[in-house]
Structures are given as C-alpha cells and as structure tokens.
Amino acid sequence: MEMFDYLIVGAGYAGSVLAERLARGSGKKVLIVDRRPHIAGNAYDHFDDAGLLVHKYGPHIFHTNSKEVFDYLTRFTEWRQYQHQVLAFVDGQLVPIPINLDTINKLYGLNLNSFEMDQFLASRAEKVEKVRTSEDVVVSKVGRELYEKFFRGYTRKQWGLDPSELDSQVTARVPTRTNRDSRYFTDSYQSMPKFGFTRMFANMLDHPNIKVMLNTDYREIKDVIPYRELIFSGPVDEYFDYQYGKLPYRCLEFKHETLNQALYQPVAVINYPNDYTFTRVTEFKHLTGQEHAKTSIVYEFSRADGDPYYPIPRPENAELYKKYQTLAEQTPNVHFVGRLATYRYYNMDQVVAQALTLYSHICGCNRAEAMAMKTEPRVTTITFPATLVHSNGNGNGNGNGHHSNGKGNGNGNGNGNGNGHGVRLANGNGNGSCRTRNRRKSKVAIPDRDH
Numbered sequence: 001m002e003m004f005d006y007l008i009v010g011a012g013y014a015g016s017v018l019a020e021r022l023a024r025g026s027g028k029k030v031l032i033v034d035r036r037p038h039i040a041g042n043a044y045d046h047f048d049d050a051g052l053l054v055h056k057y058g059p060h061i062f063h064t065n066s067k068e069v070f071d072y073l074t075r076f077t078e079w080r081q082y083q084h085q086v087l088a089f090v091d092g093q094l095v096p097i098p099i100n101l102d103t104i105n106k107l108y109g110l111n112l113n114s115f116e117m118d119q120f121l122a123s124r125a126e127k128v129e130k131v132r133t134s135e136d137v138v139v140s141k142v143g144r145e146l147y148e149k150f151f152r153g154y155t156r157k158q159w160g161l162d163p164s165e166l167d168s169q170v171t172a173r174v175p176t177r178t179n180r181d182s183r184y185f186t187d188s189y190q191s192m193p194k195f196g197f198t199r200m201f202a203n204m205l206d207h208p209n210i211k212v213m214l215n216t217d218y219r220e221i222k223d224v225i226p227y228r229e230l231i232f233s234g235p236v237d238e239y240f241d242y243q244y245g246k247l248p249y250r251c252l253e254f255k256h257e258t259l260n261q262a263l264y265q266p267v268a269v270i271n272y273p274n275d276y277t278f279t280r281v282t283e284f285k286h287l288t289g290q291e292h293a294k295t296s297i298v299y300e301f302s303r304a305d306g307d308p309y310y311p312i313p314r315p316e317n318a319e320l321y322k323k324y325q326t327l328a329e330q331t332p333n334v335h336f337v338g339r340l341a342t343y344r345y346y347n348m349d350q351v352v353a354q355a356l357t358l359y360s361h362i363c364g365c366n367r368a369e370a371m372a373m374k375t376e377p378r379v380t381t382i383t384f385p386a387t388l389v390h391s392n393g394n395g396n397g398n399g400n401g402h403h404s405n406g407k408g409n410g411n412g413n414g415n416g417n418g419n420g421h422g423v424r425l426a427n428g429n430g431n432g433s434c435r436t437r438n439r440r441k442s443k444v445a446i447p448d449r450d451h
C-alpha cells in the first residue's frame, strides 16, 4: 500500500493549506481525510436546490490585514470586492451595528454630529472600577441603556450566559464609531472568493500528490493506511479520548430557507438582539453577488448541544484546554492545528496564517521559502457565468474527490447545468527544496488580530 508522508485530518483551512504546501512546496505525498462529505470545513458553500450559492455553516466573510495571507489565497481564487454591513433590529427599527452616528440618531430621533455623539456616550457611560466582565466593558463605554438594547440579549442568546458571566475579552473589541462608517470590518483586504469558498479549496487541493478521502473519520483508517506523520485539525479533546473531560463549546443550528422573491433584507446580515429566538438572519445574495429570481436565507439559533462551533471563553475552560495542550506537545509526530485542535475561535485568515507558520516549522524554511510556489496551481475556471446568474439548477453536482479507496464521496458543487467542480489533479511535480524536519514538534504562533 502507498506510504503517505502525511496523514492530514480535516479538509478545512488548517488541513487544506498544509496539504497544499506540503505537496506543492515540499513534494510530499499527502492523504487528507474529512468525516464530512465535503472539503472546505466550516467555510463550505454549495448551490442549493434553487441554484443559489449558500454557506452551509453560516455566513463566512473573508477579511484580513495580512497581505501574505491574502496573496497566498489569491493563488487559488479570483475575488469579488465586498464590504460587509450588518444591521440590528432594535425597538422595531433596523439600525447599523457596530453602533455609529446613524445608529444613535435613528434610535433616538436626534441629529447629532460626531462631537455631540462623543458627549452623548460619555454622559451615559458608567464608571466601572475594574473592567472584568463583558458587561463591564460595554457599560463603561456606552452606558446601560445601549448595553441592554444591543448587547445583553444578543449575548444571552449567543452564549446562553449573561454578559456579567463572560470574560471581558468577548466584547473587548466591540467598536463604537462616532462617524457614519457602516462597515462591519475595517481590514485592508475584504473580499469574497468570486466562485465561492469550495471552489477555492478545490483549486488548493488540486495536486497529484494530494489524495482526498471524504466521509471518513481518521480513526477508521489510521491503523490501515501507512503514513509517517499526522497533522490533526479535529477536536483536541476527542483525539485524547476526552481523558480530562469534554471541552465546552457553544453550538449552532442553521435553518436554511429559499424564498420566492428576489430580495429579502437590505443587507447580508441582520442581528436580532432582543426579538425572536434566532440570533441573526443572513441573505446570501448580498455576499455572493448572485442574480436570481429567488433568494436563500439562513436563520441561526445558538444551542447548548450539537457540533462544536465556538469555544466558550471562560477561565476554567482555558485551564482544561491547557491540560490537553500539554498532552499535545508531548505527542511525537503529531501536529495540532486549527480552531478545534487549539480550542480557540479563529477567523479564516488567522487559521491560514497559523497553518503557514506550522508548515514553515515542519519544513525548516523561513517564511519566504515556505510561501514559495514550487509548482503553479492550476486555477480551474468554472462553467457558470462570472455574474453567477442562474435561472434554475439542481445543485447536485458530480464533482469528484481523489480517493485512495472507494469510500470518499464527490465534493463537487453542481451548477445550473449539473456540472460539478470537484478537486482535479494538476500536472506538474511538487519537488521542493524545503527540508522536512521529521520528529520535530512545532510551536505555532497565534496570530495577533481582532476576532
């Protein structure tokens, strides 16, 4: 049986970036497995039954201040410029969030300028001796009334905890603006992959040295398929059989709907801090730019049980993770990377950066060498028009994966014509000059940026 240099668990950002770099940058033979029936991890998007491109696991918006990360991903996708905007439904009105000048003027029927808004907030802000909890952070900045209108209900829904029980870090970076800037993110690079995230991942994994196996838990194959080292991007507590107990996560439930109307809401995301049981509603056409007679939306509900999504930021959980981290550091020939393996909420760009750092440690390269292409990726074009215009479509593509046995399912996305776009093999060899340092544990730097 073929010997793989690396078995990679998880085909999300962490696993796919490492597979791409090890294959294309170092000429390594890689098997990447995922227990889900698709690549792209939580960033997976696909065409639904109406032919609308939707994000299965909730809205994903790419934003970063890292030129390196942006340039790296640009090898695998074209981009569509997109500035994310979010509104909050408060007191029966839709107002911008983060709170800005328009939010305050609309909510209170005022006509303040920036200077007056500063004074308005200062007059309401409460003195808090020592900022410890999320409640303290917000109340000390904008006062109790705005805290109750925008933050308390949302946080309770999102985390199942009152902000007074949550670490100050959770809301520490919630910005308040005294100008009219209504962008949700202010990063230098904000774009959506022109043909979707899954297509970008398919291009990334399109290399003869990479085999993809889907619908497969790594435990099913770890003793059967020979490999030299393991890269693990699944849950770290699961890897160690929960020997110290389960790491707590907040879970999500998504309710997708297709509506018989062209547009549902004015922006991609509307938050509902106080009304209804869902936290927010996303309309995907704003993100994708797709034109279609119908529209698809998703309601998000926060849950105590289910798939792990958000690590719960409480000190006791950080302590529990530390125990697993120690075990991870003592496990030879296994590298832990990504949001689940390091028990931390990361944005997509942060996971890409973390994976690139791990790769440079593994191959003993400096950063520039680690980024070197070695073989050109083949960016496959797509069969639907660039405008993503669909009149209909069945969404059932016949994309294919690379399978080292007959187990994996297709990972293609169908378009209106039923053409899949699965992972395809590129020509060319991944011979590289990076040395691979086997048996060396890597410490991965955590990128420093806003969540």
Ligand SMILES: Cc1cc2nc3c(=O)[nH]c(=O)nc-3n(C[C@H](O)[C@H](O)[C@H](O)COP(=O)(O)OP(=O)(O)OC[C@H]3O[C@@H](n4cnc5c(N)ncnc54)[C@H](O)[C@@H]3O)c2cc1C
Residues within 6 Å of the ligand: 009, 010, 011, 012, 013, 014, 015, 033, 034, 035, 036, 040, 041, 042, 043, 057, 058, 059, 060, 061, 062, 063, 216, 217, 218, 219, 233, 234, 235, 252, 309, 310, 337, 338, 339, 340, 346, 347, 348, 349, 351
């Ligand atoms: C609702 C939501 C919205 C988000 N929105 C944004 C956003 O707008 N912008 C942004 O930058 N980030 C966003 N993120 C964060 C983004 O999803 C993550 O940064 C990214 O998906 C992390 O990639 P990863 O590879 O670490 O993990 P994942 O994408 O979760 O990939 C891990 C993969 O490992 C697989 N796996 C686990 N265990 C096993 C096993 N035993 N065997 C086989 N396979 C296994 C899983 O099936 C999964 O596919 C959002 C997250 C959530 C939850």
